[in-house]
Amino acid sequence: MQADLTELTIQEVAENTGLTAHTLRYYERIGLIFPINRAESGHRRYCSRDLDWIRFLTCLRKTGMPVREMKRFAELVEQGDSTITQRRALLETHRRRILNTIRELQANLSAVEWKINYYSDLEAEYRIADD
Amino acid sequence: MQADLTELTIQEVAENTGLTAHTLRYYERIGLIFPINRAESGHRRYCSRDLDWIRFLTCLRKTGMPVREMKRFAELVEQGDSTITQRRALLETHRRRILNTIRELQANLSAVEWKINYYSDLEAEYRIADD
DNA sequence: GTACATCTTAGAGTACACTCTAAGTCAAGT
DNA sequence: ACTTGACTTAGAGTGTACTCTAAGATGTAC
Structure with missing residues (x-):
């Protein structure tokens, strides 16, 4: 299996998902999005798996799932296959x-x-x- | 045409509409609900037309109309048939x-x-x- | 190399729609 | 008459989800 070489900036992800860069950072801060890889400069670089996850998050959000419950879901994902x-x-x-x-x-x-x-x-x- | 003799208290209307008494007073305060008749004591007495109006309001609200736009609608209703x-x-x-x-x-x-x-x-x- | 846009952070501010509080009045049952 | 619970008001407080700010570092185009 090969590493994912997609590297998107926060602005590109914002345009791609309809969220703002502010919201993307906010989601990461509260634990909805797992820590994103950084370039040497410290700037975020999103890969396509990050993008998939964010797209699914927006799907939950747009269907009215409260952020707290999305966080619960993110925690379960983090815990691995047992959940x-x-x-x-x-x-x-x-x-x-x-x-x-x-x-x-x-x-x-x-x-x-x-x-x-x-x-x-x-x-x-x-x-x-x-x- | 005969006057509507239905006289409901704020609690009865709350139970009937699913709103709380607090919300009913709030809606009246911000102009979504026209001033409700009062008993001699000063307590509100809702008639069935009030109830119809409140039910339609909740219908707009539940379908995601912002309160501001509901207020605009209420103002149009208040202005009469020309609107x-x-x-x-x-x-x-x-x-x-x-x-x-x-x-x-x-x-x-x-x-x-x-x-x-x-x-x-x-x-x-x-x-x-x-x- | 010099603008100028974009990125970083922690933390403050905003919008929306309620929701509650305090202090007092009123109504219904015994 | 007395208790208990519902009613009144203006105004303060809450929850949710962003959204923005400030101050500074970095990236890109000419």
Whole structure:
């Protein structure tokens, strides 16, 4: 197996993931992202595995997982293969949460659409009244 | 037309809507909820129209509309029928936002599910290795 | 080599949406 | 009448997740 030679700066990773450089450093500081390799200058150099991890983190974040729980997940990953069952359980709980969120959004969307139609009808009535 | 005789206390409305009494007062203070009628004692007495309005507010809130935009909507409602087109436009923009959110959730859900399956496969492998 | 942008850190500041507190008034049961 | 719990207000406090600042080191283009 060969070492990964990809070396991205923090700005490149920011552009790639949609996070800001500030947020990337913040995530590393709180332990969401494992310590990133440094160039001789001390500047961070991200490899493609780092990028994969960050992309999965953003996926969890965008689906509403609290940072605290993401950190718990990161800790499990750090502990190695013995935690795979726990990781799966955590993700399955999260999966159910996402499905609930989607269902709730769809239900509330119906109410918004009902109101939109109600307003459309009113607009039509006013147009007729203007004739 | 007859006056609405429903008279609910703040606690009853809280139980009915899932908001807390604190939040109901807060919403009224910032202008999301129009001033509620008071009993002689000064205590709030909500009527069923108030309840309908609060339910629609929670529907907007749960679908991620920022409080500031909800306030804008409340102001349009307060201004009367001349703002119906603006209200519909606001809700249609919000509708598109909800649809985008759902699409994004579904896409990220797939990534979570992919990872769950990946972990399941790993678990299966470990079980075989243990034989 | 000289600008000028980008990187580093620890720690402070911000935005959002509540959530609670304190001090006092009011309502319902016995 | 008395207790217990709910109500009132203005304003302070909280939790979450960033987001920015300052001061200085480094990298890149001309």
